[in-house]
Amino acid sequence: MHIVLGLIIAFIVVAIFARRNRNTRGCRWREDRAGNRGSLRKYKCAACGAEAFTSQKGPPQTCKSHLPKS
Ligand SMILES: [Zn+2]
Numbered sequence: 001m002h003i004v005l006g007l008i009i010a011f012i013v014v015a016i017f018a019r020r021n022r023n024t025r026g027c028r029w030r031e032d033r034a035g036n037r038g039s040l041r042k043y044k045c046a047a048c049g050a051e052a053f054t055s056q057k058g059p060p061q062t063c064k065s066h067l068p069k070s
Contacts, residue, residue, distance in 0.1 A: 029059030 028046040035042030040053040043060055052060040 027059075027063045031059075 026047050027050070029043040029052075030046050032042040032044045032051075035044075035051075037053065039055050041055070043052050043054060044050070045052075045063065048063065050063060054060050
């Protein structure tokens with residue numbers, strides 16, 4: 001029974017982490033025009049303070065909060 005319990009806990013933990021990595025709803029990207037580098041537009045997350053550059057239209061698709069801060 002302990003193996004079953006362990007598998008259930010492991011599944012829940014994996015599900016939480018997978019969801020957290022994909023979930024960007026917590027991020028509120030704000031364009032930081034002063035930090036633009038050429039064609040790269042700088043965005044800053046108002047929710048977690050993460051900074052990201054993107055050459056695409058619109059804000060980044062992923063949250064960078066898990067990356068180490070420079
Ligand atoms: Zn964020």
